[in-house]
Amino acid sequence: MPNTRLPEFGLVLPEQFVEIPLSGDEDTRSEIIYEMVRDTFGPDEGESDRFLHTLAFWVGVTEAVDEQGAHLAALMPVPRQDGQGFDTITLVMTLVETTLVTPDVAIEGLLALLRSRLPHADVRPIDLPCGPAAAAVELGAYQFPPELHPDGIAVEMPQGRFQVHIPLPGQAWTAIFEMTTTALDDWDDCCVLMAAIMRTVGFGELEYDEQGVELVPEPPTKTDIGSALTKS
Incomplete structure (x- = not known):
């Protein structure tokens, strides 16, 4: 019988x-994205064409992520170094049911899969606090489909991609984390950011100290994130 209960993470x-809700509540999702875009542009922008275009763009993107079955989605605006507008980092996590195998077999299979799907990426095994994983990093372009673009046109966008596939220890599941961004001027910092976040990932039962307080890993610091991503 297939396992229908999602693992804890x-x-x-x-x-x-x-963080963008993926419960199908489109009104709440739109409100959160509206506030994010408003905070990024500032109060002087008003509801300009640029503001409305950006809002529609990210509403469309998050709706597509929701429809694809993601279990976590988050956006992070990144001011451009020239001061003209901003780029965005998108982080998505999806849980995929797999066959239960040993960690070594799982990693070998994931590495082969990534090398096949992403032939131009730097693919390698990595060790995380939660266990072994397979990572793929590449710079390229994303063909943004017209049905998701506010103006109904196809657009090619330069993009960096950082994927991490983690086979859950002792479980027939794989967690797929993918960070994508157009902030290519800050690509090195984006990679440091992704690596820092991945080191906080955990699965299974929560851990508690002797007083019964939940143990939570330290969040990535500004040093982890990189100065280019923490500008005011």
Whole structure:
């Protein structure tokens, strides 16, 4: 019988990230994205064409993420180094049911899968506090489909991608984390950020101290995130 209960998971996101609800509540999701775009542009922007275009863009993106079955989504605006507008970091996590195998077999299979799907990526095994994982990093372009673009046009967007596939220890599940961003001027910092977040990921039962207080990993610090991503 297939396993229908999702495994427990947790991670710590830096405060600059805005977590997007994926419960199908479109009104709440739109309100959260509205506030994120408003905070990013500032009160002097008003509801300009640029503001409304950006709002529609990210509402469309998050709706597509929800429809694809993601279990976590978060956005982080990144001011551009030239001061003209901002880019966005998107973090998505999806749990995929798999066959229960040993960690070594799982990692070998994941590495082969990533090398096949992402032939131009830097694919390698990595060790995380939660266990072994497979990672793929690449710079390229994303073909944004017209049905998701506010103007109904196809757009090619330069993009960096950082995927981490984690086979859950002792469970027939794999967690797939994917960070994508157009902030290519800050790509090195984005990679440091993703690595810091991945070190906070945990699965299974929560841990408590002797007083019964839940043990929560320290969130990534500003040093972890990188100065380019923590500008005021």
